[in-house]
Amino acid sequence: MRVHLDRIGDEPFRWQEERQIEPSILDRPEVVHLGDVAWRGTITDTGAGHLLKGKLDYQQTLTCQRCLVDSPKPVSVELELLLLPERDEPTEGEFELEAEDLDVHYVTEGILDTEPLLFEQxxxxxxxxxxxxxxxxxxxxxxxxxxxxxxxxxxxxxVDPRWSALRDLRGLED
Ligand SMILES: [Zn+2]
Ligand SMILES: [Zn+2]
Structure with missing residues (x-):
């Protein structure tokens, strides 16, 4: 989804979508299945950048790395990001105030692509x-x-190899 930030007025932009995503896109073989991803949020113009608040709910099936059994687990996460325009030469400290408590995501040419954000999450x-x-x-x-x-x-x-090393040191080896 591509969002034109300059078109967001006084009312926040809202989205809500249900996505089917192939686990292979994550390049983690332990993820064998992803259930429908409910992905929703708002983008608000704060005057000093845009604030994105999002939420994801879905189920992921992961392969246990000890017993190799696949088990499904529900995931529910929220994210909050400050969207700032990408500059050619960002001035150091310029965004310090805004960036202090928030994760910042830089946006090129005023268009936010939510796809990479979703995959990153x-x-x-x-x-x-x-x-x-x-x-x-x-x-x-x-x-x-x-x-x-x-x-x-x-x-x-x-025998734990560390213990035999210790025995060697003490000269107790038979
Ligand atoms: Zn296990
Ligand atoms: Zn055995």
Whole structure:
């Protein structure tokens, strides 16, 4: 969606859309599915720039990086951005006051493209290492069973390598 900021008058510009987005666009293989993304917000002319307030609601299905099970999770996030015109040579400190508490997004030629903002938000909501839950026991490295479901008799590596290094130091190695 392209918004002409100079056409926004006293009334804020409002939008509301429902988007179907292919997870592959995020380039994160852990994201196997994205539900319909409800994306809405307002843009208000504050006199010293435009203020964008937006909200996203959707469901994302991520692959747990320990047990490899896909699980859906609801996401609900809000964003607030100050939109400022992009200048050829921004003067240092010029926007300090406005930028103090707000994220700033620079807009070229008075036209805001909301698409990159949307994709950026989707990406921000994918954890670095997605887990189905914090306590996920993962897969057994020996036999590959899901240790959340079953147990096995595979032996854990007997000695932590850090301990054997310590033993070496102390000369206790047999
Ligand atoms: Zn898991
Ligand atoms: Zn095992």
């Amino acid at each position: 989707l990406l921000l909501n994918v954890p670095m290492r997605p887990l189905c839950r914090e306590a996920c026991a993962g897969l057994c490295p020996e036999c590959g069973i899901d240790r959340n479901q079953e147990s096995c008799d595979c032996l854990e590596p007997a």
